[in-house]
Amino acid sequence: MDWALADEHQIIMQFTVNGYEIRDGVQYVDLINEMFKIIDENGKDIFYYSGFSGNIQALNNNSFEVFLEFNGDYSPDPTGNLNLLAEIQIGGFDVSYISPTTTFVPGSIPTETVHIPNAGNFQIPFSVAFAKGTEIEVKQSVVVNNIELRLERVNINPSDVEALICFQMPSAADWQLAAATINTIDGKVLPVSTFGIVGEKSSISNSDSKRCNLVNFATSYDMSTENFSISVPKLVTSVTMTEESIQAANRKLSDQGISFDVVQADHSYDFDIHQKPEGMSDEELYTLIWDSLRADYPGPWEFSIGE
Secondary structure (H helix, E strand, O other): OOOOEEEEEEEEEEEEEEEOOOOEOHHHHHHHHHEEEEEEEEEEEEOOOOOOEEEEEEEEEEEEEEEEEEEOOOOOOOOOOOEEEEEEEEEEEEEEOOOOOOOOOEEEEEEEEEEOOOOEEEEEHHHHHHHOOOEEEEEEEEEOOOOEEEEEEEEEEEOOEEEEEEOOOOOOOOEEEEOOOEEEEEOOEEEOOEEOOOOOOOOOOOOOOEEEEEEEEOOOOOOOOOOEEEEEEEEEEOOOHHHHHHHHHHHHHHHOOOOOEEEEOOEEEEEEEEEEEOOOOOOHHHHHHEEEEEOOOOOOEEEEEOO
16 A cells, blocks of 8 residues: 545545556456455445545556545544555456457447456555544525526535535526536646535435535645635536437537437447547547537636635
8 A cells, every 4th residue: 555545525545556467458447346345444345335436557567556536424533543454356356348459439338358367365454544624614606697506615625625516407407517626826727526416315405496516626735725716617417318419419519520320239329420520539529429418508607715
């Protein structure tokens, strides 16, 4: 284990694994799901009791770094620490695999698997110093284009800034915040890392005309000592796959020289590309297509904290 950090909303850690090579085409998300368990002092695996994300970065032919981030509500023991156990199984399972010769469509599900040989099991007990966050009640409202957004509060932790933002729904569609950023006084721009809809258990509930999103911004430095702003450029709907929405998406993209049809697979959607600009990467193309399948409502809404 290289390092670990814990606060009220996140546990972040990084491992380095040496002497083991990951085969090209192995899907890292599956590898993380199978390889790592983080057990709390109550015996619960926090992988399955809190949301998490992760990334694997190859260092050379036989070593790689693993970055893990767990989202949840955590409390320290009386000494101010979190006591955890990392259980790491290197191999011995099957994972999704994309062959180098396969043309993979982003958003689809890999159909091939490959077996990862078992190289051993490891247990690493560790204790993480717990850092308590600072909560600020903001209750600031901004109206743009006849739609009100209200920043209820922010919670500033060493690893992240969490903001609760509520807004009027422009219509009966499934609306959500899009591409929110934190802007610091020295010019740093921090993009949103995760967000979710606040559920019925919250003191601020959703209704047919209002929705609340809990927005998280990852940060690696102390935000509690400075002023900053939060910007929401627009609201967007979830992706819809109807004949009308596909035709509307093609109209949006026609000026960019993009034309496509949607082909439904077993559990996902593929795209049949009729036209695209020369030199445009598949990643850029599919991002534009997915975005075009959403409706949007323009902002921006700007909130100031600490001023």
